[in-house]
Amino acid sequence: MERTPKLNPTEFLKEAYKIIKENLMTNDVSSNNVFEELVKSFLDREVIPFCDEWEKNKNVPTDILFKLSESGILQQCDPCTLLGKKNKLILANAMGKTRSMGITCMVLNHLNIPMRLLSEYASPFLKDKYLIPALRGEMLxxxxxxxxxxxxxxxxxxxxxxxxxxxxxxxxxxxxxxxxxxxxxxxxxxxxxxxxxxxxxxxxxxxxxxxxxxxxxxxxxxxxxxxxxxxxxxxxxxxxxxxxxxxRDRGVLYLNNPLAEERLIGSVAILSLMEEIIQSTLDFVSHRKFTHGVLRDMQVVRHRMAEMVADYEVVSAYCEEVKQNWLCNRKEATQQVAMLRLLISDTAQTVVDACLQLNGGRGYLETNWLSRAYRDLLAASSFAGTQEILKEQISVHIMK
The missing domain is CATH 2.40.110.10 (Butyryl-CoA Dehydrogenase, subunit A, domain 2)
Structure with a gap:
């Protein structure tokens, strides 16, 4: 991934922090429309059109990181600033809509714990040699x-x-x-x-x-x-x-906040993918002919969709609360993140399973992205801690 940077390290950091400072003019911790449009435009152009081909050929498109940097996205995800944390949440939400959990994991895993630990605890030598190239997308x-x-x-x-x-x-x-x-x-x-x-x-x-x-x-x-x-x-x-x-000997202490943040970022991406799954299935049952109408005319189908939308809305509302608490550094945020991650993983698996059933045999085709989402979500549920580890963390907290 060796590439010639457009800016030297000093110029790069000055430009990155100039962007950050300009965007910090707002006190809103939940939105950044300019960055959101930038990310959406990038994914529509550089990722979404190629996802099916990458999935089919099992390609790992690591050059996406360099392209994210060229587009000015990576340098706006500074892990140690409020704006950077906001932007990572926006990026996670947008990545979930690519319908490729693999690409989402590749990008977000790079930006989460590695960048956070290097930003907060690495020496100037390690920052110059690894952090700056990583933020330029030259290193994974x-x-x-x-x-x-x-x-x-x-x-x-x-x-x-x-x-x-x-x-x-x-x-x-x-x-x-x-x-x-x-x-x-x-x-x-x-x-x-x-x-x-x-x-x-x-x-x-x-x-x-x-x-x-x-x-x-x-x-x-x-x-x-x-x-x-x-x-x-x-x-x-x-x-x-x-x-x-x-x-030395401080490793576990350093990991507490970055690990919780990785769980939150992952939860946002999964929630976004869940929205895509539900919307796709709603479109399908609204057009799929059945007897004298379409599938949505059947009460059992409408009620099943109602259950899934209700589940989505509940976890979505809780996710918004946890995001706000995390961005505001509230004490309860870490435990809330663990509960959110547990809840979202379970809900997403229930939703995608039901949507596959509503899609019938079509849902299980190798070429159908819903089938891909089903297997990807099964694996993603154990990232940043299995369900059992999350439950243990939550139980220790509530039974003090």
Whole structure:
């Protein structure tokens, strides 16, 4: 993905923050019509016309990131500003309407935890070398947390360990089910210091994909054909100490807000896809001939659609409340995000299953995007924490 930038790093950041400052003139935390139109225009031109072809050929169009930067979109998603957070929510909503959860995951995963951790905790050296190129779309980032033995349980991570020396560190272990791998130019890895007995003693290490001792392999998955999902194996991977992100042993503390934000961003994208699924099915039952009329003339069909729209409206209203609380940094937002993610995942799967039934045999055709949405949503429900992990987090909070 190496490309010649139009601006040098200093000029790029000045331009990006100029845009941010101009847009901060408004106190509205829920809308940015100019940015919304910019994103819609980009997706209509560069993504939506090609989605079916990419899905069919299982292509991972990583050059979308560079095009997003050229269009001025990436630099307006600064992870550390109110406007940037607003714009990421707008982008997530628009990405959901592409009807390709794979492409949506590829873009949003790059913008979420990797960019947030680098923006808040990385040294100037790492920001210059990785963050700025990533915001220009010249580098693709990934985050390595999940392991085979521990799954989504952060406190049980033990496979990936780091040993520190005077001027270097050595990484060993394995991460699995990692988005944007292979393909990522760098991975932020959550690892445990070798020999540590502290259950929460984790450190973030930035590992370049071309570093010796790192091997990436793609996992063949049934859903999500337009994003890479893979394993990373570290075998005596030697790195300089300046590739530590933040302070040693503070990794879990750094992850709290970025992980919640990733869940919120993902929820917005899923909600947007759910709206597309319902609207498409409404159009179908309104035109599909049946006996002496169309499907919508049947009471059972109308009532089923009514149930789905009601479910959508409920989760949509709750999503708006959670978004506002998150943007305003309210204390209850983190737990609300977990509940929202749990609720939206369950509702989306119920809705897409019912819509497939209403579409009959047509719904299960390989060429029908509803069939793709069905399998993609099954996989997306476990991103940023499985349903069980979310329930455990919620239960710990409500049973204090």
């Amino acid at each position: 980032g990934a985050v390595g947390i999940t392991e085979k033995k521990s799954g989504s349980d952060l406190t049980a991570i033990e496979d990936t360990v780091v040993e520190f020396f005077e001027d270097s560190m050595v990484l060993n272990g394995q991460k699995t089910f990692i988005l944007n791998v292979p393909g990522a130019d760098f991975v932020l890895v959550l690892c445990k210091e070798i020999g540590s007995t502290n259950q929460l003693s984790f450190t973030w290490v930035l590992v370049p994909s071309k570093c010796e001792g790192i091997r990436m392999e793609r996992i063949q998955t049934t859903p999500l054909h337009t994003v890479s999902i893979g394993n990373i194996i570290f075998e005596n991977c030697l790195l300089p100490l300046d590739h530590i992100v933040g302070k």
